[in-house]
Amino acid sequence: MPELPEVEVVRHGLRRWLTGGTIGAVTVLHPRSVRRHLPGPADFADRLVGRNVTEVCRRGKYLWMPLDSGDALLAHLGMSGQLLLQPPGHEPERHLRVRLGLDVPPDAAERELRFVDQRTFGHLLVDRLVPDDAGVGLPAVIAHIARDPLDPAFDDDAFALALRRRRTGVKRALLDQSLISGVGNIYADEALWRSRTHWARPTERISAPETARLLEAVRAVMREALAEGGTSFDSLYVNVNGESGYFERGLNAYGRRDLPCGRCGTPIRREVFMNRSSFSCPKCQPVPPAARF
Numbered sequence: 001m002p003e004l005p006e007v008e009v010v011r012h013g014l015r016r017w018l019t020g021g022t023i024g025a026v027t028v029l030h031p032r033s034v035r036r037h038l039p040g041p042a043d044f045a046d047r048l049v050g051r052n053v054t055e056v057c058r059r060g061k062y063l064w065m066p067l068d069s070g071d072a073l074l075a076h077l078g079m080s081g082q083l084l085l086q087p088p089g090h091e092p093e094r095h096l097r098v099r100l101g102l103d104v105p106p107d108a109a110e111r112e113l114r115f116v117d118q119r120t121f122g123h124l125l126v127d128r129l130v131p132d133d134a135g136v137g138l139p140a141v142i143a144h145i146a147r148d149p150l151d152p153a154f155d156d157d158a159f160a161l162a163l164r165r166r167r168t169g170v171k172r173a174l175l176d177q178s179l180i181s182g183v184g185n186i187y188a189d190e191a192l193w194r195s196r197t198h199w200a201r202p203t204e205r206i207s208a209p210e211t212a213r214l215l216e217a218v219r220a221v222m223r224e225a226l227a228e229g230g231t232s233f234d235s236l237y238v239n240v241n242g243e244s245g246y247f248e249r250g251l252n253a254y255g256r257r258d259l260p261c262g263r264c265g266t267p268i269r270r271e272v273f274m275n276r277s278s279f280s281c282p283k284c285q286p287v288p289p290a291a292r293f
Contacts, residue, residue, distance in 0.1 A: 002077045004148055004182030005225035007061050010083055015056040017085050017102075017111055018065060023048045023073075024101030033097035033117060036141075037125035047071055047126040048100065057138070060148045060181025064139050066129060074125050074139045075115070081122025085111045098124055148182035149218050160211040163203045169292035170206060170214070171199035171278060183218060186254045187225070189279050191217040193253035199271075199278045200291035224250060253279040 002010075026045035028034055037044045051067040058064075063083070064072040075083060084093070088101070088110060098115040115124055129137035133153075147154045159180060166173050173179055174188045183191070192199055194217035197210070206214070228250065252262050257270040261281040271278045273293075 002061065002081075003184035003187050004060060004150065005187070005222050007058055007063060007077065007182070008150075008226055009229055010077075011056050011058045011063055013085070014063070014065070014083060014113075018053045018056055018113070020053070022050065022052050022103040023067075024103055025049065025099075026101070027099045028097075029099065030097040030117075030120065032120045033115060033122065034124055036123045044124070044126055048073060059138060059142060059151075060145050060177055061184070062139075062142050062145065064142075066137060070129055071126050072129050072137070072139050074127055074141065076122055078117065078119065078122030080119040081115065081117040084114045084116055086114055088112050094118075145177050146179055146181045149180060149215055150182070150222060154180075156212065156215055159215070160208050163206060163211055166203045167292075168203055169200040170197060170203050171273065172292070173203050174218070175274075180218075182222075185276055185278075186251070187218065187221055189254040190221040190252060193280060193285065194221060196284050198280060198285045198288055198291065199273060200293050201288045202290055202292050205288070205290075253281065255279065 026048050028041040028044060031041055034041050034044045047069070048067070051069050051071070053073075054066045054068060056063065056065050057072075062074060062076055064074040066072045075081070077083070080095075090112075093114065093116045095116050095118040096114055097117050097120065100113040102111050102113055115122070125141070127139035127141050130140045130143055132138050132143065162179055163170075163173055166176075166179070171188050171192060174183045174191070175185070189199070191214060195210075195214045197206075197214060253268055256268040256279060258267045260266065261268055261284060264281065264283050266281050266283040268279050269282050271280070
């Protein structure tokens with residue numbers, strides 16, 4: 001699933017082309033892609049046609065485009081969702097689900113915004129904007145999503161306090177989007193490797209300095225991934241131009257089972273975690289006492 005760096009790369013690409021543009025014809029080709037827009041596909045289209053896009057925003061793994069109506073077009077890419085900008089006459093993609101025509105600013109080439117999603121786990125919806133704690137509008141449906149670690153308003157001290165109160169394993173806490181958003185399986189494993197923390201470390205035993213080191217590792221790995229355009233293991237994650245990211249080459253733990261740890265040479269281990277995989281170094285990240293699996 002695309003995590004914060006991948007979604008931020010997409011946001012940056014969309015912002016250049018969509019801001020100031022007007023949405024034209026909207027075609028929903030697969031109703032599952034707008035299943036969370038409860039009034040249905042017709043209402044989805046009606047609330048978009050003719051509206052101006054004022055910005056492209058992100059919180060964690062969610063993207064939204066505020067509109068001049070006070071609504072926003074919200075997108076979650078799920079496992080395989082792609083938001084692509086294509087010329088109107090471009091051949092339809094095999095898994096094209098939603099198509100939005102764009103009347104773009106005069107100095108930009110004409111484009112369509114296409115939502116392509118092979119597995120149809122992603123979704124689009126239109127929702128009203130509500131003010132957050134900083135007075136910035138965000139869709140009401142994601143008002144419970146926490147700020148992400150690259151957000152200037154992220155509160156490190158509040159996070160450290162909330163982490164110690166969770167009484168769970170640290171990786172499970174990192175994946176809790178109501179506590180810290182944008183972190184998924186890949187970047188959790190990478191940050192835990194960098195901070196030498198086992199994924200089952202009990203959160204109530206993590207000190208404030210250890211939390212600070214963990215946050216530093218999360219931010220470092222995400223910034224490095226952003227610089228490489230995100231992580232692509234297959235063709236399912238691409239930016240708005242259809243290009244893959246290259247951070248896979250810089251991974252130290254995730255997906256490196258039995259390969260030597262870049263610090264100590266010990267083979268990386270794979271362990272089962274929440275019906276998925278966790279990768280860590282047995283020597284650098286030993287299993288802690290009273291681990292919460």
